[in-house]
Amino acid sequence: MAVDIKQIRAQFPALHQEVHGHPLIYFDNAATSQKPKMVVDAIAHYYNKENSNIHRGVHYLSQKATDKYELAREAIRRFINAPSTEEIIITRGTTEAINLVSSCLSKWLFQPGDEIIISAIEHHSNIVPWQMACEQSGAILKVIPVLDSGELDMNAYRNLLSDKTKFVTVNHISNALGTINPVEEITSLAHEKGALVLIDGAQATPHMSVDVQSLNADFYCFSAHKMYGPTGVGVLFGKKEILEKMPPYHGGGEMIKEVKFEGTTYNDLPFKFEAGTPNIVGGIGIEASIRFIEEIGIENIAQQEAELLAYATQRLKDIGGIRFIGEAKEKAGVISFIIDGVHPYDAGTILDKLGIAIRTGHHCAQPVMDRYSIPGTMRASFAVYNTKEEIDTFIEGVQKVKQLFT
Ligand SMILES: Cc1ncc(COP(=O)(O)O)c(C=O)c1O
Incomplete structure (x- = not known):
């Protein structure tokens, strides 16, 4: 095994309970995901020793906090291989990043009759942000269908x-x-038509190497808490030439150069899109989480999780009476499944009593559940600190659930 699981697990106090x-x-x-000690320590250290508002103070602490925050931006830039820190906007998460883009493009780009494809x-x-964009602008939403396998229907696209x-x-x-979508191909086909592209990378950055330059999408976003x-x-990455043309999102401090009652001039990138005091400690936390990932190596993380996925999938298949929802060829460490005749909620509750935390329900993707005509799934999703021994215990739990209900 490429990673030292014992040493990795030792860094996660939450796992030892x-x-x-x-x-x-x-x-x-x-x-x-759970948080390693180095992330928690970086946050505690900032509040204990360095807390100050950033970008506006001449005093020592303010400059120190500003330096750390901007170093975090540089770490993010390097992590996704963006050309410049001007293209790295720190947001509240993926959701806010998408809302930022949809709201700004509704004001600036979309015209009645334009089409937005999701x-x-x-x-x-x-x-939802694209439905709202359509309501505001008169654009029309189109949807790429999904095949039974969980792969997108690229011909339909x-x-x-x-x-x-x-x-x-x-x-x-x-x-x-868990489907890994062919985002390079999706992006280049869209570009052939002159369309802009946003990739929601919330589930990708924790598990695979992401290079926004080779991907060539116009926007890419993700959340720190999943990594x-x-x-x-x-984070929202956006290409500079587009961000420069886009109107700002929120108004307030930080995002301005000069304010007069007659009018305001906006700040340079990326600050134009970062109104108000940002989540400073959040930025510092992201930097620590990137350091954690880079110390192990994203390729090693991907390999460990691929082994867990293959092992758990085979063991579940061996049980029988399991319906897998999503069996794409390119798949990340996520298994969505249903035990025949058992409601996912009941199964999840029993597993919880055995100390096993999985998710049950629609996973904030209700149209997916409608597509497969199911109320929800049981979802086991892996991180680098998970082990085959844990999967063995999980399989015993699933067998127990089956015995109880069938
Ligand atoms: C694919 C995907 N997109 C977006 C989100 C939203 O992320 P957040 O709640 O951190 O904004 C999630 C969270 O589960 C997700 O899995």
């Missing part, structure tokens, strides 16, 4: 594209199915 009298098995990583396997946060297409957005990895960092902070 009992739940309902059993050692915790945490398989809800697609919702949020996919059938989006998280609600990459559906090609047919949806036209001169009316102004914008295309899909997730890099589906949180509900071992704090909640309430995330």
